[in-house]
Amino acid sequence: MWRSARLGSLFVAMASVAAVALGFDEIPLKDWAAPSVWAPPAPPVRLALSREPSLRGIQTIDAVDSPQFITFPSLPLFFVAITPCRLADTRGNGFSGAFGPPSLAPGSPRNFPITGSCGIPSDAAAVSANLTATNTLGPGFLKAFPEGFGAPTISTLNYNAGQTVANAAVIPLGAGGGVTIAAGVSGTDFVLDVNGYYALSGERNPVPDAPGTTFTIQSGGASVGSTDLPGGDLTLAAGIGTGLGAGGNVHIQTAGAADLSGTTDNLLVDRVIHVAKAKQMTLAAPGFTSLMSIHLVGTHTAGGRIYYLVRATDGGSQIATEEGIIQFAATANSITCTVQTADKLHLGTVNSGCTPGFFNPGSQPGISIFDNVSFISPAPIVVHEVYFTIENESGASIRLEP
Numbered sequence: 001m002w003r004s005a006r007l008g009s010l011f012v013a014m015a016s017v018a019a020v021a022l023g024f025d026e027i028p029l030k031d032w033a034a035p036s037v038w039a040p041p042a043p044p045v046r047l048a049l050s051r052e053p054s055l056r057g058i059q060t061i062d063a064v065d066s067p068q069f070i071t072f073p074s075l076p077l078f079f080v081a082i083t084p085c086r087l088a089d090t091r092g093n094g095f096s097g098a099f100g101p102p103s104l105a106p107g108s109p110r111n112f113p114i115t116g117s118c119g120i121p122s123d124a125a126a127v128s129a130n131l132t133a134t135n136t137l138g139p140g141f142l143k144a145f146p147e148g149f150g151a152p153t154i155s156t157l158n159y160n161a162g163q164t165v166a167n168a169a170v171i172p173l174g175a176g177g178g179v180t181i182a183a184g185v186s187g188t189d190f191v192l193d194v195n196g197y198y199a200l201s202g203e204r205n206p207v208p209d210a211p212g213t214t215f216t217i218q219s220g221g222a223s224v225g226s227t228d229l230p231g232g233d234l235t236l237a238a239g240i241g242t243g244l245g246a247g248g249n250v251h252i253q254t255a256g257a258a259d260l261s262g263t264t265d266n267l268l269v270d271r272v273i274h275v276a277k278a279k280q281m282t283l284a285a286p287g288f289t290s291l292m293s294i295h296l297v298g299t300h301t302a303g304g305r306i307y308y309l310v311r312a313t314d315g316g317s318q319i320a321t322e323e324g325i326i327q328f329a330a331t332a333n334s335i336t337c338t339v340q341t342a343d344k345l346h347l348g349t350v351n352s353g354c355t356p357g358f359f360n361p362g363s364q365p366g367i368s369i370f371d372n373v374s375f376i377s378p379a380p381i382v383v384h385e386v387y388f389t390i391e392n393e394s395g396a397s398i399r400l401e402p
Helices: 002-021
Strands: 045-049 058-062 069-072 077-089 110-113 124-134 140-146 157-159 165-172 178-184 189-199 250-254 269-274 287-295 301-313 319-331 334-346 353-359 364-371 383-392 397-400
Touching (some): 077 124, 124 140, 124 157, 124 178, 140 165, 157 165, 178 189, 287 301, 287 353, 287 383, 301 364, 319 353, 319 364, 334 364
Antiparallel strands (some): 045 058, 045 069, 077 189, 110 178, 124 165, 124 189, 140 157, 250 269, 269 383, 287 364, 287 397, 301 319, 353 364
8 A cells, every 4th residue: 555655656746747847837828818998997097208308108107187198088098919928927937036936925015017028018008917826825816906006906816725716907007117916815826927918009909890999199187276277288209310310200190991092901091291301302403302102093093282391501601491382183194283382581592393203113103392492692502401291182192202
């Protein structure tokens, strides 16, 4: 009897060693369903913008009214899926520091950094997580909440001694993009997996056959009860380039549709394109540069306006500028344009105009601009550039020409 029990124990021990050697984990990493949209709970949550000049991301969450915060009263953020990823495991298994041992002790909340790991970006407002309690020491519970906030009254999952229990949840991110996990009553090991996030930026995952959802960004309002105080400004800022690199462009986009844009892949269509950096024109008279082209096929047509300002200098005291509007109309195999100039301020002349044409690849109809700059005192052109904004009235896809 003793000999049989001894052999049985040895077999179990050998099986356990073999399982560890093969990398077996009793808590496998697998995908789970996540809501396609998520809205912060009431009261409104205000997401603080980065203090960096480029306003690149959301760094903290705060509940104070301020023009520096973006307010989401009850409006949804869309889910951005990632490959399921294990972010933390207090059992070890290769995890250490903020993401590894020790296990969770009751009454000792622990912060876990989320952004910057597993592909979660710095502007994520919430994360889709799967929480697992294992090696539980007795009856207890886990609470998950944004780092820097108070613990909620409701637990995320409950457990008893010796159990392995999992539950999926959407967890808002707090200070520094982290979450706090608190064990109650009894200690436990803890495993945290993520499979996506909810963010102000990023591409929305399409929801088949779902109706359109309104998405609003609103700057902070003045305090309730205040008198004659302005609301906060709303700033949309493109990224800043370095050296000779151009800044990013600001796009106001509408979703493309094949019957409007003439494309088969449902490209995004820019309703208004503000080109951030001036386009260089030739340093000679007449000057010239191409601006844009339009993707059209079949019987589709396009029309719109280009608002522009030409600036030319001799590198010294002479400068000539001219502002104007180019109107254009195009089909797949024809294009025409006219120019109306206004607001000239110069020590010389500019005399700008437009030239229609076709641009490769695709022989797309498009618009170029030309001028004939001369200064009052004859001098070579040292700086010659055009700033422009395209107003696309047709829904057709626009390509900025190099």
